[in-house]
Structures are given as structure tokens and as C-alpha cells.
Amino acid sequence: MNKQLFDYCKRQLLKQRQGGSVKLTALARTLHHQYGFGEIDRGSLHFSYDQRISLIREIQKQLKLDVLTDEYVPQSRRENALHRRNEKDNSHAVCRDFVLINSLDGLQLNGQVYPANAFTSLGLYVKADEIKSIEHKQIIFVENLEMMANLPALNLPAQLDNPLWLYRGDIQEKQQTSTAYAFFKRFNNNQQQLICFSDLDPAGIQIALTCSAEYWLTPKDSSVVKFSQAKDAEQEFYKQNAAIQYLQHYKNLPDKCQMAFESMLHNRKTLKQEHMLAHQIALGLYKL
Known part of the structure; x- marks a missing residue:
């Protein structure tokens, strides 16, 4: 039983505690065919009090959840495999x-030092809750994946002292942002x-202001958004109305953020991290 069907059952069973009937929707039909719940008659699914109780018990047996009071939380595939044939059924990524x-120079985690990878790589995927301590003095929250494999090529400020770089993730489920945040x-x-x-765009400033960072790593010269070497038309700026409005209503923007935002508004342009990397744009560290 997936979350959608579980939530449907919760709504109907709470609403009709003595039994009753519901419209024969796709979910109701699935419930009838997969669980033998109720009887179909003239576009409706009818069920008795005893059938209601039987379904509650079946869900409890299958999911170890009380459908009337518990919330459906997706489990890992390993947990699913303990009691389900389909380990992928509504499992989380x-x-x-x-x-x-x-x-850049080895990982310092859990009181240990791990040598830097000899090969170019995106880094190391680790289980977040196994990291109990970080001995790096700085942690950098990185927006774009391309940066993770090209750290040595960035034009970094001297204030950075072998920081730990952490990829933010993206909208894909397998790289979702919530765990990194x-x-x-x-x-x-x-x-x-x-x-x-x-x-260096409105959304980038918004990320910096909302991720709990104390400093922003960004081009020293915010007017680099003009980026004369790029001859094609700017499109990204016009897709960021929500972030622009957020910044326009933000009280007391940090100085560097304000300066960068004004440059973006004036030029109607943005600059991605990939451009900073490709053109060796000098980066600086600024208080948020």
C-alpha cells in the first residue's frame, strides 16, 4: 500500500466509522481489488463495520501502522524488504x-584524517548521520555539482583553509536538497x-541568506555579471521573479548582497558558478 492509498483509507475510515459507501474512484477500485474491501454496486463501493475493522487490521499487519492515527512515512528499501515482496513500494530514494x-587536502571527520582522492571525482557520498564531528574549520555549501569535481581550478581567496565542501543537491529525488541543508x-x-x-543571481543570494551560512563566497567584482565574453542573450534573469521579489522585500540586505543585487538589476544579467570556474574569476569571502 502506497502513501496515496493509505491517506485515502485514513480519510474514508475516519469519516465513516460505522461503515458506509464511497464513490467508485480509481483508489476505491484499487482498494477493493487488492484488499477485497467492500462490494461494488452502481458506481459506489459499499462496506460494513466489520469490513472496516478488517481493513484496519490488515493495514496494521502489513505496514505496522494504525491507519486512523499514524502518518505514512516512506521507509528504506532495506526496511521494506523485511516484510514486503516489493521493496520499492513507496520507499524513499x-x-x-x-x-x-x-x-582539496583530505577529509577531517570524526576525529580522523582521510587522504585526498588521487583521482578527479565529485567527492564522497557518506551517510549523513554517521558524521559526528567535522574537524575542518570551514564548511562550504555548494550550489552546483560541477564545482565539486573542479575545486582545484577555482580562484579561491586566501581566507579558505582546506574547507569541507558540501553539495547542496538539486530537484532530482536522488540528489534532493533537504538532507544537505x-x-x-x-x-x-x-x-x-x-x-x-x-x-551570482537573485536565487543564489536567496540561498546564501536562508541556508544558515555566515559568509558568502562570490566574485570579488559583482559587476562581472556583465560578462562581456558571453555573446548569447541573457535568459536566466527573467526566470527569477520570485527571488527578485524576495530580495526587494528583505530588510537590511548585507552590503555585498545589496551591491551584487543592484548590479544584477542594472544589467539584467546573472552569472553561474560554471562561468566563475571556466574564466578563473577571483572569488572573495563576505559576511552575511
């Missing part, structure tokens, strides 16, 4: 509990300097 990290915020304890490295 395998990578959900993992974060992608990298460093939670991991980053977990170390907001004054022992590490939290830094955001994002695109």
Missing part, C-alpha cells in the same frame, strides 16, 4: 540519507565557519 562531500545547519555551532558558494 536510496541516496536520501547521504550527502556528497569533498576537500539539515547536515549543514547541524554544524551551526560556532566551531566551524559556515559559508555559502552560490550562483
